[in-house]
Amino acid sequence: MPNYKLTYFNMRGRAEIIRYIFAYLDIKYEDYRIEPADWPEIKSTLPFGKIPILEVDGLTLHQSLAIARYLTKNTDLAGKTELEQCQADAIVDTLDDFMSHFPWAEEKQDVKDKMFNKLLTHDAPILLQDLDTYLGGKEWFVGNSVTWADFYWDICSTTLLVLKPDLLDIHPRLVTLKNKVQAIPAITDWIQRRPQTKL
Numbered sequence: 669m670p671n672y673k674l675t676y677f678n679m680r681g682r683a684e685i686i687r688y689i690f691a692y693l694d695i696k697y698e699d700y701r702i703e704p705a706d707w708p709e710i711k712s713t714l715p716f717g718k719i720p721i722l723e724v725d726g727l728t729l730h731q732s733l734a735i736a737r738y739l740t741k742n743t744d745l746a747g748k749t750e751l752e753q754c755q756a757d758a759i760v761d762t763l764d765d766f767m768s769h770f771p772w773a774e775e776k777q778d779v780k781d782k783m784f785n786k787l788l789t790h791d792a793p794i795l796l797q798d799l800d801t802y803l804g805g806k807e808w809f810v811g812n813s814v815t816w817a818d819f820y821w822d823i824c825s826t827t828l829l830v831l832k833p834d835l836l837d838i839h840p841r842l843v844t845l846k847n848k849v850q851a852i853p854a855i856t857d858w859i860q861r862r863p864q865t866k867l
Contacts, residue, residue, distance in 0.1 A: 672697035677704065677823040679865045680823065682732040683720040688819045689739045691858035701863070733760060736816055745816045755810045759802070759817035763824045766795050788832045802837050808845070814852065822849040827867055 672690070676683035678701040690697050702710060702719075709716050715728065722729045729735050737757070740746040747753035769787055774780040799821070803809055809817045825846055828835050836843050849855060 669695070670725045671723075673700055673723040675710075675722060675723070677702060677707075678863060679763075679867050680827065680862075681720075681867060684769065684823045685732060685736045685816065685820055686720060686722065686739065687858065687862070688823065688855060689736055689745065689816060692745065692819070692852065693739070693743065694854065695739075709780070712760050731817045733764060736760075744813055745819075747811070747815050748811055752811045752815070754819040756815040759799075759809050760820045761801075762795070763820050766791065767824055767827070770799045784831065788828070788835065792828065792832070792835060796839050796842065800842055803841055804847060805841075807848070812850065818845060818849050822846050822855075830866060851852065 669677075672695065674683060674686055674690075674697055680687075687699065688836065689695075714721060714730070716730050718730060720730075720732050720735070722735045729738065737746070747756045759814075766787075769783075769791070771780055771783045772781070808814055821842070825836065825842070836846075850859060
């Protein structure tokens, strides 16, 4: 088994999908969390100046979703067939496209508030309706078992609900899916053990 070291801030953010996968697959790793004050010094040492990074026996990987695909490769979490893998990737990319629109690093609070409000009140309902329709009466987004797309839905929606608690009130099927992910024993255990952070 390779030696894994995950480096990110002390928050869920972009590293949480990697932590979910490690938890579900019962893979041991070092969950190294840095303080914002240490970030400038660490940033200058990274090939692309961004985190999370995953060190695998000393080799540095970057980009959270690329890392997630690497870890789920040849497991049912990726999807059981090539078509399912494409479907799972598409759901993840759809969610990530949306989450990437948020100006997380914007320093002008009035600009940030305006953008967040538009995304949460105008754009989010459209995405949620599309996701609800895609899920339909199925138990999981893809195939007949959990994939990393379901994990990513839980992670993204957890953050969205922090920002707008009533966002899923008219989408009980999406809430049910979120609850099913959190009820998976390995995920339940991780959620109980992880540091409690806002985002």
